[in-house]
Amino acid sequence: MTTSPESRPVEAVKPVPVGGGASRKLRILGVGGEVAPASQLRRWASELDVEFEWSPDVPQAVRLLADERWSAVLAVFGDRPDEELSWWADTLRVANITQHLIAVADRPSMGLALRAERLGVADLLTRPVRRDAFQAALRRIASETETAYPFPIVQSHAVGPYALVGESPVMLEVYKLLARVAGTTVTVLLQGESGTGKEVIARAVHLSGPRAAKPFVAVNCAAIPENLLESELFGHEKGAFTGAVARKIGRFQQATGGTLFLDEVADLSLTLQAKILRAVQEREIERLGGGEAIPVDVRLIAATNRDLRAATDSGRFREDLYYRLAVMIIELPRLVDRGDDLVLLAAYFANHLAERYGKRITAMSHRVLDVLRSRPWTGNVRELRNVIERMVVVARHEMLSVEDLPPDLRGEDRVPADRTRGDLLTLAEAEARHIARVLSQTGGQVGSTAEILGIHRNTLTRKIREYGL
């Protein structure tokens, strides 16, 4: 995506049609204030065999967008360009109207340009719109043709409603450890970043053990409010506390004979850690508000995305409980360390989800593959699944293409091949882009962003203001 500086010379070339013929003619809907006479835009578009319609206001445009199919929207922003950009990007994404947005603004700021790029805007033009910039934007949209990368055949191993997919050396190590704990009831600690598949492995451990026929009960310690976690684990009698409207059987008791999976175990308070330790050691629990000791016989599997050893060193996690849980440790690798497992997982999810949504998906484009391979995948397999699901939901063809990617990923595909010297970034622009990217990764946390960038938070705050991020 590029901006269109006023100084760029007008191309004195005969326009080449880009519309794609009658069967796939590009259709653009312009919305908003005057940017150039609508008849002129229509003429410029028709020179490229592109159909152009104009809607003076947003409500009418929304109606037109809902009624007909459009290749792109050309939105003219008013005096609140940031808000309007977010709104349009959001509306087009959620309503699955079209993947392409051409934005037009008065003197767009660098901040707006960066945000537009991040949101996957096809082009940002300056008002008044000029013929060469307008036609270049149309050409860019038309040129996005993609070639197919057929999905490979995926061997998967079913684990209840989930599956184990992957052939990378790091996953083979995980499978070997799984085989070692199979047939035993040893306590297992699963360590790995968020989304690496800890619960799937926990289920696999359970299903490969002697308690497979008994219940597998999962508790997410980080999701449950602290004041409710104790009653969730151990149960309560009616009236034990405000909100205890009926007697509740705790998860320990529900898991009797089977496996209790304590996910995000590092989030447990020290008080609760002590109670769990006692339950594990004495093999009995007490419900809140009840005096009766209830015998429990469970296999424990715990998981964490943090360094539990370090937590014991800092006193945030009980050492005795740590040693109880970490009899066998399985480290799960990050997605970026799993090489071509990414392709296998993407193919598996696409096939699986296409079936669920009643679609047929057989391939993804090479450009999609490039985008997927270049991602840092902070959320690992869970994030990949989420991305593929979003793509499958919006896909209209058998091949997943760039236009099916969520907007935040589409921005990463925009490396203009025809970048001229005048389009190259200044140091400040490069810095602003990098800051914007890190901010997006940290969810806008100034402290964490400053830490990653290695600068003081005051410096970062100043730069954010300066670049209009």
Place this chain on the structure above:
Amino acid sequence: MKVEQALRLLPSLEAMAPLRSLLLSVSRTDERTRWASAGHYLTVGKRSVEADDLRERLDALLGQITAHLRGLYRTVVEAIEAHGRGDAPAAIAALRRAGGLEERAGRFRQAEAWYEVALELAVELSDRSAELDLLRVRGALTRTLGRYSEAARHCQRSLALAEAEFNEGAVIDACEELGNINRAMGEWDGARAWYERGLSLNGTLGVRTGWLLLRLGDLARGRGDVEAAADLIGRAREHMEAGGDSAGMAQTLSAMGQVHVAQGHLTAASAAYREALAWARHGPEPANLEVDIRIRLADLALESGRWMEAESDLRQAEQSALAHGLAHRLVEIYTLLGRLSGRGGEETGFVFFEQALELCRALELDELLMADVCVAYGQFHGALGNIDSSRAYLERAGETYQERAQVGGVERVHAELSRLAVAV
């Protein structure tokens, strides 16, 4: 630190309320938390808050509080000055303005106190216009606070005065508000009668007609008369569009979306909601309206089985509510997220209902809202086979509806309990 931990450090003092709101609005979730297994169940209590973020915004917050207090103090000075020179209408106007300031800040009980003082002065005037206006605003405020019988008394008095004064505009206002009160009480026939009476007086008053038609259409939809609703809301739209009322257009389109849902025209409903969002951006309180419409969009997606879309809309609504200090709207959002989890058979979804109930308690919200949460929580438990818990939550909701004479609510709870008995 997690929000739930930070909130525990804040005593329940009125002076801390703005800080509590700030704490919620600056809370964040980072990329890592988003993708953690708990990310799907993330509620405001589990978001993170940094002391630095709070510190950075303290001056601005104190500035807002000072400006608010300055506004209030100045109106009192103006009122004293006006009263001193014998200009009671000016004193009343100043006090009413103070009430308006409090109401806009969401401090309804404080607003009520200002209106009460203003009303005491107004009853002594021979010109009754200030009195009838204050009775109407008090009626509307008392309705917001859930005290319907009292609200109705204020509005009835306002109506009687307006009729005696031949003030047609005030008569229409009172009729509309009485309709709103009846509707809130579930007295739909009464509500319709009041709206129709307002409409019969309204003649060709444009946008006012639009609002009354919209309310009548909404009522018709609620009673299942979809065709009448479509007609009334369609007519409301013409008036709103002609009058250029953005908020009215947004609400009309949103209501039309609900009619489309009732007719089974889901694509048309989605389009109407999206258009409503576009209009909402130009009206007053766009965030509140946006949250409203996004909740409806999510509801539509949920009913259509598009769970991912429903979650996306709800998360956007959550973000908007937090960013604009609309924490009370989180109750509806979390209730829907809980319902969404229930549809997927996810037991951990109970955290959304617990968070919604916790917000009702912490923000001292209307008990009827809490009852609505309890009904959804009861249904959630029922779907998961937790019959005792399901019955307990439904009965708890039923008691509240009974106490507040909410006929519709009581009927809904009875129906749910009967369904539960059959399932057992």
